[in-house]
Amino acid sequence: MPQSDASQPLLRARGVRKIFPGTIALDGVDFSLQAGEVHALLGENGAGKSTLIKCLTGAYRRDDGDILLEGASIDPKGTLDAQAYGIGTVYQEVNLLPNLSVAENLSLGHQPTRFGMISGRRMNADAREVLAQYGLDIDVTRNLDSYSVAVQQVIAIARAVTLSGKVLILDEPTASLDSHEVKMLFDVVRSLKQRGLGIVFISHFLDQIFEISDRLTVLRNGQLVGTEVTAEIDRVKLINMMLGRELEQEVRSHGKHHAAAGEPRLSFTGFGRKGSIEPFDLSIHAGEVVGVAGLLGSGRTETAEVLFGVAQHDSGEARQDGTVLSLTNSRQAISAGFGFCPEDRKTDGVIADLTVRENIALALQAGIGWMRRIPDREQKAMANDYIRKLDIRTPDAEKPVGLLSGGNQQKVMLARWLVTNPSFLILDEPTRGIDVGAHAEIIRLIEELCAQGMSLLVISSELDELVAYSHRVIVVRDRQHVAELAGYEITTDNMVRAIAAPEREAVH
Amino acid sequence: MTGLKLFSRRILPQLVTLAVVVGLISIMFPGFFEISIANGRLYGSPIDILNRGAPVALLAIGMTLVIATGGIDLSVGAVMAICGAMAAWGITEGYGLGLTLLMALAAGLACGLWNGLLVAVLGIQPIVATLILMVAGRGIAQLITEGAILTFNHEGLIFFGSGSLFTIPTPIIIAIVTGALVTLIVRRSALGMLIEAIGINLRASTLAGVNTRVLLIAVYMASGLCAALAGVIAAADIRGADANNAGLWLELDAILAVVIGGTSLLGGRFSLIASLIGALIIQAVNTGILLSGFPPEFNLIIKAGIILIILVLQSPTIRTMVIFLSPAPVSQADTEKQAVNQ
Amino acid sequence: AQTVGFSQIGSESGWRAAETTLTLQQAKERGIDLKFADAQQKQENQIKALRSFIAQGVDAILIAPVVATGWDSVLEEAKEAEIPVILLDRMVDSSDDLYLTAVGSDLVHEGSVAGQWLVDELGGKDCNVVELQGTTGSSPAIDRKNGFEQAIEGHANIKLIRSQTGDFTRTKGKEVMESFLKAEDGGKNICALYAHNDDMAVGAIQAIKEAGLKPGEDILVVSIDAVPDIFQAMAAGEANATVELTPNMAGPAFDALAAYMKDGTMPPKFIQTESKLYTQADDPQAVYEQKKDLGY
Amino acid sequence: MNARLLPLLATLVIFLVAYAICYAQYPAMLSTRVIGNLLTDNAFLGIVAVGMTFVIISGGIDLSVGSVIAFSGVFIAVMLRDTGLHPVVVFALLLTLTTLFGAAMGGVIHFLEMPPFIVTLAGMFLARGMAYVLSIDSVPITHEFYEVLQRSYWLMPGKGRLTLIGGMMLIVFIAGIMLAHRTRFGTNVYAVGGGVQTARLMGVPVGRTTVGIYALSGFLAGLAGIVFSIYTSAGYSLATVGVELDAIAAVVIGGTLLTGGSGFVAGTLIGVLIMGLIQTYIIFDGTLSSWWTKILIGMLLFAFIVLQKGLVWTTGKRRMAGG
Ligand SMILES: Nc1ncnc2c1ncn2[C@@H]1O[C@H](COP(=O)(O)OP(=O)(O)OP(=O)(O)O)[C@@H](O)[C@H]1O
């Protein structure tokens, strides 16, 4: 009989192994979670964090090893089983159903019923109440897909929390949240901790790890590196554990102080689209990085989509080197030398069943046209080049990209556009879900690209990061471009001040 | 791994299935493999399978491309009827062979264009978009033949149905040449990859700059063209255009061929060769049933049974089990599949 | 003018197209306003059509029922609405007070005419017969098979060795015949072919020729319907006999209807059309010329 | 108003407008007779379309239903002819059989991970093959209980009849609507249609749901078979060929997406009525040749779908679709 003394771990994994063709994703990993603790799980992209979670909850069948809940061996066959054991999980990438309403997503599987019939009114009321705890006041009867990734992420978290009686597992829950939402989430996590739940928390944001976790476990290449008490470890040592080497230089905010001069390469005047983004003016020089900051749903993604012609603009005009540019669909944008790395890589980005090589070659090939196929050898060379440059963790270029870890998929997306050698590249949350090592890598890359004369528009929720590489920063609020910071004005504080609208302060 | 090895692994299940089906028939009917030459033309049951299978094989070529984009084309049977009727009408009206063929093929292309426009421009779901032509198409064909079987005696046109080149029946040649040509075009150019990309993730492909609209229209037109070829063959074979029955329910056979060929109905990776083998398997089953001498009431049951067995043997679950049980090294485990998109 | 509803099965064969053409022609000659409804081979569509005719209040209804069963309740509705119904070319198994009359041929009889011809032609010689059936389950297929079997019963010299469905179509007729030929020693085993309609026979004749045999000599060909194309084959010596099913069912039907409307004359319950046997002796080329423009 | 209801509303509007047009041309179209016919004649189609709606919402397809209806008719007729069983007992037997048949297909689809299109295609061949084996002749049903069933109708003013089977269809629709929107099973069906993998990760019992969906479709196909046998008082192995396509068309016209995940049972009812209306209109017209009938049905189908798309497109807020 499991006795619940303090030394008895709540959830324990012993010698978990998981082998994928060509990859040993987990190699005898031990992991233990105490009741009432927040336990961080860390590691590079592809280290095996998500795989461990999926093995714990039965979403993958593990090849070896035991799982014990309160000392008793359990063998969940799937999420449903795991839920029955009181384990609630938010998997990496939002895993909710876009075609169901928000309330249905929240209550799926445990809807309130009367006489066997679902009570819609109660379901909606419950949903509103739950979301209110996260500061979300939205129409819960609308379909999930009418909300942004961030809102969806909050809903996914809310759902997992309501389902977790004993254990809550969060796989990169904060990747698409801004600091405001993160704070809210942490409040919830703390109160759950208080109630004695064990919480597994995966994130690439070290600050968040240090803020919320009690202990942490590091994985590398599917192997356990070690478990430490968070308070007893410092940043450098942690990065060392994750990478197995020193990180030459972590991103530090230093700011670009020389503004680009001369005629802008691209200028958009009065550009906008009714119902999604108010008309705005924007100009970008060669070799310039323009950052975009803003809260969730403020209209950053809309800005990018209107620029790239994904959503047609209905006012304003665009000029490239002085000549008017027609931007009514993405193909026109591409032929004008644009590139766009979308935020929602699952639905807008990767072609899951195609190989890494094909995914990287896709945009270039589409630009050349179907008739002149890029020879296999060239494609391979291209792919291998970027696999090396961006350190994409894959056994080879012929692996279907859907089988890569989240962060590595993101890198493939980046590579797809880099091979087209665009003159203007739009990156929507390029570092989302990317580990510290690669994070530094990508920021170095952005700097390198702009040094080569590429113009970049980078949307990011990480203000530090924006400070690091932007020449100018545009702040978006309520679907409007409200401020532009340049040179020495670009500081986190200034941005926060511009983002926080007066009305918004009143609400919260 | 080399491309050739990968390729043979890809079509191995289909080849084995074909071999088993043919093996079963030859046990039941020992004279099966006897091939002779009659009237300057190869003659024998295996030739029948190839010859009778040619229309479905042609349909399967176009259908493979359509299905790879995540679509489906229910209209091919009706398009066969339209183009057959067109050919018969043209030849009886005295337009000459060349012009007649041109008109028939153009009709097929036009049908494909219509389907493509509905799917790619109006955004109507493929199964419904092509259902419209499936219903109306037979009417159009009858409009051309005025409901009767339009019989013709033009030797040039008949050649496409029952003629032969170097003793090989023309339909077989047409199917093989079309198959080879399309494979070449699709795999030597980037078309294949782009079609697959569309089938896997239309939105992402559009965002990557793929001209999804034009490509979608093109695959439906290709399907229309293949159906036109099949329609001309079918009409030439019986020296008449039977608007009501030409190609009736063949769309189901074509889809079945594609699925037996291992292409997912959800779109994505495709193999034309495997689809062609799939078409042969279906025709082998049909011919086998005819040779067996069972009363016709049992035709459907036998066919259903065989299809089920084939599909069960090819199903991912069973394959995983086989791989699991066999001592050979794990190659393409299917845990992979389920994890895509997570 | 009178309004008459006509529920036709469909247009699955040349014969039926001809029947439709002739019915329209006959109606026009008599100044009848014919409402035509095509049921696309589906009984449910025919029932719908009948109900709509009743709702519309037509004066009479012609129907070529796709199947014999299942007409009771809709015929009763017509009767309640006092609309006379005449059946064309196929029968129903409802009680005969539900319809005015039926015009058609006896399908079993057709089969036996074909069988009898074969019996006479062979005169006691041994003969293996292959049969191309119509669509499995359709009443012509069942009845024509039965009729033929009745006729050859007791003639030990005639053996039915293979029987498959050719779905009443040329394509399938040809395909099935091809496999018959392969299965029976390249056709050397077969002495006669009986096809449930001419279309299948025409397809099969091609298969026989392609196998290097002479249809009409090496293999006797007898079929049913008497559509123009079979007369061409007969003229070329490739087919031997066919049994006529006249497409003009509407003529007698309209006559009976007119008499009934005029003074309530009740026609007989079954007006049988002739099942005439045509052989090569009947100058097939002439018959062809005469039939070819009837809309077959 | 909820944006999700938009396609449903669009369909309803189109139906009403179409009916008004028909009425303007043929006033008799608005008689209770025609309305009664519309319900009675399409009863079996409506019932089977309810099952199809669930299948399609789940992202699947069921091609076997037409054959299952035919099989049901033959099964009932043969059982009544050859055994002394009461029709109610035969009904129970039949429904068990078809439900199990559906469940079996669902099982194959789920456990062997095979595409529904193909599994149910094999099911279609099998069911019709079984019907042939039972009897290739059409078999009349003469049981007096059938007479009772056929004669139970409510005579509406104007001589139209609301028959038992027409009423049955309406009841099935109401039950279907409740099942889809007010039960966990219903939500699970939508969930599976939204994405099998995701649904599984969210804890939806995908296997049980899939089997349940096809079992339901099988059950309703059996019920439609009973209704069809009452309608025609016979069993015939060649009956209802292609009804699966009619059912799919009705479901889609009713606003359900074939890609799964969204749609309405109530929309299907309107879809069925629209299909019935098209046919009634063509019969009332009565001048079309066989081929023009087909062409017109195709064109009307096209018109309805385009109209519906247009309505939804102009009224609803468009979400960006790319390209
Ligand atoms: N279904 C699968 N099939 C094959 N390989 C897989 C599969 N899922 C994961 N892998 C591989 O297993 C390894 C571990 O992946 P996992 O998703 O667990 O990484 P992660 O630590 O979560 O990374 P990230 O931080 O990028 O999310 C990777 O190399 C990945 O390519």
Ligand SMILES: Nc1ncnc2c1ncn2[C@@H]1O[C@H](COP(=O)(O)OP(=O)(O)OP(=O)(O)O)[C@@H](O)[C@H]1O
């Ligand atoms: N907190 C919220 N409450 C209500 N609606 C929200 C909230 N956050 C976002 N939304 C809605 O989500 C939709 C899409 O937002 P969008 O993704 O374009 O914004 P964004 O600035 O790109 O945000 P991010 O990229 O950080 O997700 C908008 O319609 C917005 O109204």
Ligand SMILES: [Mg+2]
């Ligand atoms: Mg991960």
Ligand SMILES: [Mg+2]
């Ligand atoms: Mg965004």
